[in-house]
Amino acid sequence: MSKKNWPLWEVFIRSKNGLSHKHVGSLHAADEEMAVENARDVYCRRSEGVSIWVVKSTDIFASDPGKSEELFETAKNKIYRHPTFYDIPKEIGHM
Amino acid sequence: MTKQEALFEYLLRIGDNSLIMGHRMSEWCGHGPILEQDIALINIALDHIGQAKNWLTLACEVEGKERTEDDLAYHRDVLDFRNLLLVEQPNGNWGDTLVRGFLFDTWNYYFAKALTNSMNTQIADIATKSLKEISYHKNYSADWMVRLGDGTEESHTKMQDALNRLWMYSGELFTMDEVDEIMLKDVIGVDLHLVRKEWDDDVNATLTEATLHRPPDAWMQKGGKTGIHTEHLGYILAEMQFLPRAYPDAKW
Numbered sequence: 001m002s003k004k005n006w007p008l009w010e011v012f013i014r015s016k017n018g019l020s021h022k023h024v025g026s027l028h029a030a031d032e033e034m035a036v037e038n039a040r041d042v043y044c045r046r047s048e049g050v051s052i053w054v055v056k057s058t059d060i061f062a063s064d065p066g067k068s069e070e071l072f073e074t075a076k077n078k079i080y081r082h083p084t085f086y087d088i089p090k091e092i093g094h095m
Numbered sequence: 096m097t098k099q100e101a102l103f104e105y106l107l108r109i110g111d112n113s114l115i116m117g118h119r120m121s122e123w124c125g126h127g128p129i130l131e132q133d134i135a136l137i138n139i140a141l142d143h144i145g146q147a148k149n150w151l152t153l154a155c156e157v158e159g160k161e162r163t164e165d166d167l168a169y170h171r172d173v174l175d176f177r178n179l180l181l182v183e184q185p186n187g188n189w190g191d192t193l194v195r196g197f198l199f200d201t202w203n204y205y206f207a208k209a210l211t212n213s214m215n216t217q218i219a220d221i222a223t224k225s226l227k228e229i230s231y232h233k234n235y236s237a238d239w240m241v242r243l244g245d246g247t248e249e250s251h252t253k254m255q256d257a258l259n260r261l262w263m264y265s266g267e268l269f270t271m272d273e274v275d276e277i278m279l280k281d282v283i284g285v286d287l288h289l290v291r292k293e294w295d296d297d298v299n300a301t302l303t304e305a306t307l308h309r310p311p312d313a314w315m316q317k318g319g320k321t322g323i324h325t326e327h328l329g330y331i332l333a334e335m336q337f338l339p340r341a342y343p344d345a346k347w
Contacts, residue, residue, distance in 0.1 A: 006129070027131050030242070037235070038131040041138050 009035040011042075013036040013049035021053050029054075101277040102215075103157050104177065105284055106152025107167070108274075108320055109210075110150030111178035114168055115328070116199060117143030117184060118335050128189050137234065139196075140227040149221045169339035173328050180319040181264035183328045187257065190243060190250070194257040197301070202268045204233040205293040209285040218283060237301045251306065258302075259310050266315025268294070275318075313324035 006028040012021035025044050029035035035054040044052070063071060075081070096104075120140035127133025141335065151164035181199055186192045207229050210222035243250040269291045271279075278284025302309050338345060 028129060029131065033238075035244075038135065038237070039133040042131055045138060
């Protein structure tokens with residue numbers, strides 16, 4: 001048997017209609033169809049989901065952790081971007 | 096044979112198919128070729144064992160002798176089992192397991208589908224509940240047949256070898272005896288000749304897609320349905336029944 005691993009896939013599951021897909025983990029599979037079936041067996045055994053997305057891990061381009069200061073830190077001193085300065089009418093309830 | 100006896104036999108056959116198939120699949124636990132497939136196989140094994148519990152519980156109810164489904168599963172000997180010879184065949188290599196699953200799952204799908212129309216509502220209910228799982232098993236098996244049949248030269252050869260080896264156990268899927276006839280007459284059971292037609296079409300289509308050759312229908316082994324088994328069943332029971340036999344009072 002070949003010792004070469006099948007490609008790695010990232011799995012996203014929608015837990016119920018109306019919610020967005022969330023990353024739940026990764027797995028190996030030969031192609032996208034097998035990846036969905038494997039995801040069903042590995043991540044949906046306890047009715048966790050109603051929809052599955054799979055994406056090849058190599059197709060994900062991630063932000064550079066070394067650049068986190070310039071990417072994210074700058075937003076921290078712009079507190080006016082948070083909607084904390086508005087009075088929310090009671091009738092609205094929790095937003 | 097009374098109708099009640101025939102019904103009990105009929106339920107044993109269905110339940111034992113699931114039980115032995117489930118046990119065979121469970122033997123892969125921790126030995127799957129890849130983690131993801133190990134989990135897939137065990138999911139299928141658990142589906143089968145869950146279905147076996149439903150069928151054998153109903154069998155006990157019909158028998159009316161205060162036996163439980165555990166008594167039937169763990170305290171019967173080889174000659175009292177009624178499963179098809181096909182499902183007790185050894186796991187062999189990955190291809191052997193897949194081909195055995197493919198032949199059985201395709202049959203099981205059309206069999207269970209026909210059972211959903213049973214006049215016995217309890218049988219129809221269990222069949223309806225099981226059909227979704229069985230449908231997944233059937234697709235899973237067919238998918239792998241095509242992947243490996245139409246895969247590399249080595250995978251193709253292994254799948255064809257497994258198919259040639261197991262083909263002689265496919266005839267028993269469709270044999271009708273007195274029990275089947277009584278159940279069919281009362282519209283409780285299934286006409287296996289009709290199942291054969293659907294099975295043939297489906298199996299032929301998948302084999303063609305998988306570039307595999309359907310072996311010729313030569314001598315067919317049979318006997319499991321009436322309690323005459325291959326030597327393999329005894330070894331299965333030795334392992335499966337060890338705990339309840341050695342510790343009869345053991346509790347979870």
